[in-house]
Amino acid sequence: MVLFATIAGVVLIAVLLVAITITIRNDVFAERRAAILADARQRTAAAQSAFDAATVNTADDLTTTAQAQLATINDSFVGAGGVGVILRRADGETSTTIINDLATDADLGTLITDGLVAQIDAGEVGTQYSQSVGIPDGDGGTAPGLVVGSRINLPLAGGYNLFLVYTLAPEQHVIDLATRAIIIAGAGFLLLLILGLWALTSRVLFPIRRASLAAQRLAAGHLNERLPVSGDNEIATLSRSFNNMADSLEAQIQAWENLSKVEKLFVSDVSHELRTPLASIRLAAEQIWQARDEIQDPFATRSLEILMREIDRFEQMLSDLLEISRIDSGRVQLRAAETDITATLRGVLDLVAVHVEASGSQIRLHVPEAPVVAEVDVARVERILRNLIVNALEHAEGSPIDITVAASDDAVAVRVRDHGVGMSPDVVKKVFDRFYRADPSRKRTLGGTGLGLSISLEDAVLHGGTLAAWGWPADGASFLLTLPRHLGADAGPGSFAKPGPLDVVPEDAPPVSRVGARSTEPVDAAPTPPALTPSPASRRSDVDRDLEQEEVAAPAAGEAETAARVSAIGPGEGPTVPTPEDVDAYKQQEEAPR
Template sequence: MDSQGPGRHVGRRGLTSPLRAVRRSLGTSMVLFATSAGIVLIAVLLVAVTMTIRNDVFSERRAAILTDAHQRTVAAQAAFDVATVDTADDLATTAQAQLAAINDSFAGAGGVGVSLRRAEDETATTVINDLTTNADLVALVTDDLVAQVDAGQAGTEYSQSVGIPDSAGGTDPGLVVGARVNLPLAGGYDLFLVYTLAPEQHVIDLATRAIVIAGAGFLLILIIGLWALASRVLIPIRRASLAAERLAAGHLNERLPVVGENEIATLSRSFNNMADSLEAQIQAWENLSKVERLFVSDVSHELRTPLASIRLAAEQIWQARNEIHDPFAARSLEILMREIDRFEQMLSDLLEISRIDSGRVQLRAAEADITATLRGVLDLVAVHVEASGSPIRLHAPAEPVVAEVDVARVERILRNLIVNALEHAEGSPIDITVAANDDAVAVRVRDHGVGMSPDVVKKVFDRFYRADPSRKRTLGGTGLGLSISLEDAVLHGGTLTAWGWPADGASFLLTLPRRLGPDATPGTFTKPGPLGVVPDDAPPVSRAGTHAVQTDEAAPVSPALTPSPASRRSDVDRNDDAGIAGPNGGDPEAPGRGAGVGADESPTAKTPEDALARGQREEEHP
């Protein structure tokens, strides 16, 4: 069975290839249809015309042969009537001479032989032998023809079509004409005259050959004409298709030549108008995007100066907090210190997002052990791990998992994923799994906390998105952490995918190629990678909630266009406790999670309690 399988597969592929070519090419379809129609038309024409010519020629020739045979039969009968015979030998001699005369005289009319045989119902006592001018033609006289002549009337000719042997071993069409004659003393005898139709068959063959040649020429002209017409129509269409592809690839100056006033020219003008409109719109959007990026960058930079002054003043007040006896003022100071830290983190994240959106980010590639990098991140967030009460369970191979990455960005991704899991694990264990194959490495962070609904999974990488705005954040964050993590993964040519289910926790999977491209460009790996985003202990019903956010390989961005962010912005209003929040249109009661913590978040705690503890340590160790 195995040896036959490939053969069947190849055969099936060979059969489907022409059909695929026909489906993909309108010109080929038109030519194939015209060829099929032409062949059928020529076959019908050939059969109809040939049969008409054959019937007409045969009818006319048969009538002429019957007339000639009638005249010769009458002449032979007259000769027998006037002949003086006394014996059978005299009759035989006379009959032989008459057959020879007929054979010599009717060759010009197509005659090839004459035969004379005694009628089956004749009872005369005088009998002569059957006579013939060509013994090979005796077998052409059939019993049916003999029966017709015997049963017919005297002076009436009867005919039958036969095949006459030729010198080449084949047969030519012919006609045998039979009639009754009366011989002196011997009575009734049947006279058979054999005529050939070879000249008429030659005429029919010439006509058939001429029709075939004319039909083949017509078919060839039809195919060439249709191919030329199809090419004239399809070449502009193909040109328009290629121009549309180039336009989609970012070549906004692509235009089609306009020739004439026909439908093709109208199509070209419409395409050019569309291209002009698209170029104008994209240019306007690009200018607007540049303005937005410059605004974000400038505002972020400009806000650093007053923020530094505010932080300096706040720290001075914080150092003198023991002199503040009003509980409300003390609480306000704690909130102020927390929001200053958050504001500073937000400015850093906005600057990073601005750099990514501008397309000016360059990776700093280096060989790194992903497992060692992960352990280093766990050491940095040890304070958060201890405060959350969620044990970390690391599942990593014993051998190093080496990949070419930007270590700082990978550390930021891992830190965001771990801190995000700590935020929502609610004291449950967190499983971190490291896996690798020949061309990719993967890290999955799985918590067993509140989880996410499928709707939240689809939006979890949106900037500033929070599924449950009322949920209190214990580790700070700006709502940009997961968005920046996704951007960092895409810069490596990797993917960052999410899975979650209410009350069953969530899972985030980072997959990166082992090798980057030339000059630290994004690398590639074979999908789906060494590890799946859905954990083994996930409920079966929850596997439909998997959502992957990754680069769009089907629609590459042209360098002619300004690079756009890989993550999505939610189309609904946001309004969290910092003025930017999750959507109002979702289900606020569904378990969810925030978009993560800041990309450059410090490993030390930023909560009011941590700030208070930091102040106490400063007092104890001035």
């Protein structure tokens, strides 16, 4: 507003200055010109009368008379602004008596233009003609002036043109003083305008700026931020409204924080309190399980199997809830140790070998020859990899699973890629939310609590890493874990240069699906996980221990078959997608009786 008003004021003052200056100059010039013409008319008439009364017999007498008359005019009209007189023979004069052109100042002869002479020659005797000229001054410059010319008749010589030269320097000085005064007044007015606008806008803009800063501090978590209220104007109304809004927000957020604390405390207490009766139930169930051969009723045997399976799931759920509770409390501390990520991955594959065999999927490892060493919490990284692999087995539907390990100077990455049912972009956006399942009605073979990927995400962020997801319907899904090679001080989150050694979107992904990735960025400080609320999370599921109970009794030949399902593929040694022959082989293997 101040800038716009300043520009407008400058333009307005400039226009007024030009208009006033032109008006003053025109008025002064018109008034002065009228006075000069009146003075020149009188002097021309007096000169004509003097020539008519003079007794002239020769050209010399006429010259003497003319010189005397020019000197008289020059001496008498100095007070009227005259600076010189010029007498020239008129063009077309045929008189035989000729005298030389006369001038009181020879330098003034250059001021007479052909145009002015032509006007006088074409006009009538006694008519005045004028022209503005620049009169040379002693400083090498020019001053404004006016030349007035008219025709007079000399005795014996006939028609001559008489030119009277007047200066306008005094009038120009007056115009300069007026212009200077207008400029000074305009500058003062502009300064007052700026100061007035600044004072006016300050009363409006400064309170608004204060309200904006207060809103930013309120958004940053300073819930006690308030604005001072004074008066009954619009700013005071705005301040009262802001304070009322801040009070309401503080009350609501405080209520939510209290509710969140109650929920966290409830989850923690319930999880701890349930472990004791759960341990008692497990001991009793295991005693019955050991004596299951003595049970004759098949319904009782089946009920015992279901009981054992559900106890395992209940125990897994309690473990997940306790882990979420510890993460939410912010008291998690990493146990840093340098380890080979490839060796850790192979160890996890050994742990889930039973599930690999049960799923019918082939695990294809794409690992570098050199060890991939990083400073991590081994237990948490194993849990992340186990969740990703088990989830891939759940949704691969017997298709191959490609696990790729890569490293850069400051990061390591593991990508788990299945070729199963895949995920839609909408599912990818929610895949890390707690308790979320892409299709709750879909048959699940490995159970789970819906917290697997959520816990994996928290574990990755604790390391300063990222966990990204990609999927496309009928083209499978891909999960990419990227961790820094070194943790921060006191086993805090580390950092690495983005984007990392691997891309979450696999090389065989359809081009249309390359925009469906969701990743999580590490934070600089210790992460602050969201409160445990009944919002959805992982589409995947954890391990169903009932399958372990069944597969433990499998023959030794099954273990060899499981080992055959994990193959290591070096760089550039094999395809990343199943061939038609592989698909036929998988179908035949699934259809064959076990």
